[in-house]
Amino acid sequence: MTRELFLEIVVASGKGGVGKSTISSSLAILLKEKGYKVVLADADAEAPNLHLIFNISKWDKESDYYEGRIAYIKQDKCINCGICYDRCVFGAIEFSEGTYRVNPWICEGCYTCSFVCPVKAISFKFKVKSGMLRIVRETGYGFPLVSSEIVPGRPNSGKLVTEVKNIAKKIMRGNGILLIDAAAGIGCQVISSLAGANLAILVAEPTPASYSDLKRIHKLAKHFGIPSTLIVNKHDLDKEYLTKILDYASKENIQVLGLIPYDDAVPKALTQMAPLIKLYPDSKASKALIKIAEKLDSILSRWDEWRLEHIPSKIEPFKPIIIKPREESF
Ligand code: SF4
Numbered sequence: 001m002t003r004e005l006f007l008e009i010v011v012a013s014g015k016g017g018v019g020k021s022t023i024s025s026s027l028a029i030l031l032k033e034k035g036y037k038v039v040l041a042d043a044d045a046e047a048p049n050l051h052l053i054f055n056i057s058k059w060d061k062e063s064d065y066y067e068g069r070i071a072y073i074k075q076d077k078c079i080n081c082g083i084c085y086d087r088c089v090f091g092a093i094e095f096s097e098g099t100y101r102v103n104p105w106i107c108e109g110c111y112t113c114s115f116v117c118p119v120k121a122i123s124f125k126f127k128v129k130s131g132m133l134r135i136v137r138e139t140g141y142g143f144p145l146v147s148s149e150i151v152p153g154r155p156n157s158g159k160l161v162t163e164v165k166n167i168a169k170k171i172m173r174g175n176g177i178l179l180i181d182a183a184a185g186i187g188c189q190v191i192s193s194l195a196g197a198n199l200a201i202l203v204a205e206p207t208p209a210s211y212s213d214l215k216r217i218h219k220l221a222k223h224f225g226i227p228s229t230l231i232v233n234k235h236d237l238d239k240e241y242l243t244k245i246l247d248y249a250s251k252e253n254i255q256v257l258g259l260i261p262y263d264d265a266v267p268k269a270l271t272q273m274a275p276l277i278k279l280y281p282d283s284k285a286s287k288a289l290i291k292i293a294e295k296l297d298s299i300l301s302r303w304d305e306w307r308l309e310h311i312p313s314k315i316e317p318f319k320p321i322i323i324k325p326r327e328e329s330f
Pocket residue numbers: 070071087088089090091092093102106107108109110111112113114
């Protein structure tokens with residue numbers, strides 16, 4: 001029997017390479033086995049890799065994603081003054097063989113050049129292909145996977161991630177768990193992943209870099225008012241940093257879902273392009289993941305109550321640092 005629930009759960013980490021994709025793929029399988037309707041979303045448009053874990057080489061649906069604009073110079077109008085070249089902060093205007101041209105791979109479509117051009121020689125091409133959206137209806141484990149890939153050099157990967165989530169939500173039709181495997185860091189893709197989510201599963205490993213990045217991603221989750229849980233992967237790497245991470249979780253009311261030991265089975269499963277939990281079900285890491293899924297299930301079973309107990313008490317807005325251009329540069 002399918003269990004009724006409609007939640008967006010984001011698996012996120014401030015630092016890359018801590019095992020998010022292994023954890024997301026295994027949790028998707030384990031939650032499906034517990035009776036939830038699951039849709040898995042790969043929210044790393046710059047480096048998608050969940051399809052590799054499921055050994056998916058053919059997509060059921062693939063469509064181009066168009067977004068944004070790119071400037072171009074009408075050479076018949078250009079008087080070669082070079083003002084646009086000086087003012088484009090992205091360095092997207094190039095000068096070669098006596099001609100100014102826009103490099104379409106760098107242009108952010110910000111309009112500055114068209115404002116400053118004295119002879120209105122700059123126009124825009126709209127609806128530029130920015131990426132691909134991909135769906136596989138059946139991963140082999142009873143749930144679909146939605147993924148994407150940004151065209152190298154195109155901006156706005158965050159919008160592509162939002163589109164991935166929109167497609168996944170349409171597939172869910174108001175029921176199920178949307179499990180989002182976020183990109184690393186705290187950039188626009190991660191912001192898109194967290195926006196509107198109900199629960200964050202933060203993944204860290206006991207290293208100085210991961211501890212520092214955990215605090216940054218948690219601050220972002222708090223900014224969105226999202227309650228957080230924690231998984232410490234490769235927990236046996238360092239006792240001192242494990243203690244620091246667990247102390248931080250306790251102080252910040254982050255429920256620890258579990259600790260996963262270092263296990264050679266993890267890289268072996270990745271090279272064999274199969275989910276760890278299925279390929280090596282008796283491995284130490286798989287056993288830890290099974291316990292983690294049980295703990296997550298117990299949270300979901302009393303979701304409304306748990307949410308009230310763990311919702312961040314103080315929402316921390318991010319204060320942007322605004323760097324104004326120097327007056328004399330204009
Ligand atoms: S639109 Fe902006 S980024 Fe593109 S060339 Fe013009 S100034 Fe540069």
